[in-house]
Amino acid sequence: MSIWLFFGLLIACSVGIRLQPLGSVVQRAIAATVLAVAFLVFLLLGVGFLTELFGVLLAAVVANLLTADYIPQRYRVGLAIVVAVVFFLAAPWLLENFRLFQFSRVAIWVIVAVGLNILTGYNGQISLGHGAFVLIGAYTSAILMDDQSQLGFVDGAAWPFWTTIIAAAVVCGVAGFVLGVPALRLSGPYLAIATLALVISMPSILRKYDGLTGGAQGLFVKQPPPPPGLGGVLERDEWLYLLCVGVAIVMMLIAWGILRGPLGRAFVAVRDSEVAATAMGINVARVKIAAFTISALYAGVAGSLLTQLLGVMTPESVDIVVSINFLTAIVIGGLASLLGAVIG
Secondary structure, three states, rough: HHHHHHHHHHHHHHHHHHHOOOHHHHHHHHHHHHHHHHHHHHOOOHHHHHHHHHHHHHHHHHHHHOOOOOHHHHHHHHHHHHHHHHHHHHHHHHHOHHHHHHHHHHHHHHHHHHHHHHHHHHHHOOOHHHHHHHHHHHHHHHHOOOOOOOOOOOHOOOOHHHEEEEEEHHHHHHHHHHHHHHHHOOOOHHHHHHHHHHHHHHHHHHHOOOHOOOOOHHHOOOOOOOOOOOOOOOOHHHHHHHHHHHHHHHHHHHHHHHOOHHHHHHHHHHHOHHHHHHHHOOOOEEEEEEEEHHHHEEEEEHHHHHHHOOOOOOOOHHHHHHHHHHHHHHHHOOOOHHHHHOOO
């Protein structure tokens, strides 16, 4: 009770600071920023219960920077991103292992959401089955990292974890291409239902080939240890967290580059009007297939990281509810927005 009373007083102080006639909008904004930073100072000093609200506090600071009147508008987004990245990179030294595990999963889901937003938000194709691509990527990594794999070319020699991330991306990219071709004949709810059928059937397919996938029990893999030289600095959970966040940042930068280029403009043109896009000389079929391929590739990378984070992969690790949540996340966060994919 005392904890919530403490937070109630702080919230009251925050409201009071914003309402006080401090002389100018700039002074009120500065006061609000100081208060938000004070929350994070408590966190940095190790106040236990505040670590439970790390994400909320960080979101408050970022939101304040995005609306700060004393910061030029052209710098607000960049500054907010820098602050968020700094705190995420500092999290291993601020949070307990369980919280790091949760944030690692968030980073993995961000990768899926960014890829799905390319397909749905920017290209206008609705998918409810991206959980299937996550499973394909996850099992690709699990099989290649399994010393007892029955695949002849990896039997007795597990692949390094970073090579399995690339392999999962390639396999899922091919799967997305294969699915993208028949998807050209579908649109709207019909495409959504078709992709939903894919994620529903995927667990049964994985259980059927139990000699390769481990059946209902799944596959167990060795989680990658910290790189040489960092073993004494980072624990395994801290290393996996930094790996997931680092890959998520890289994938977001790649998506940003794609969407700002000719392909990204073609995505939007096809989404807005296929007839107009065709009149402009855009090959609509190729653009749609490219969107499916890239989106599935992102899901494959996320699936590979999920396997390495969990250390085990079963057919039920990603179900239909998770797939629907991916679409819900980008709708809530904002379609056709990379930042919206992260927020969602």
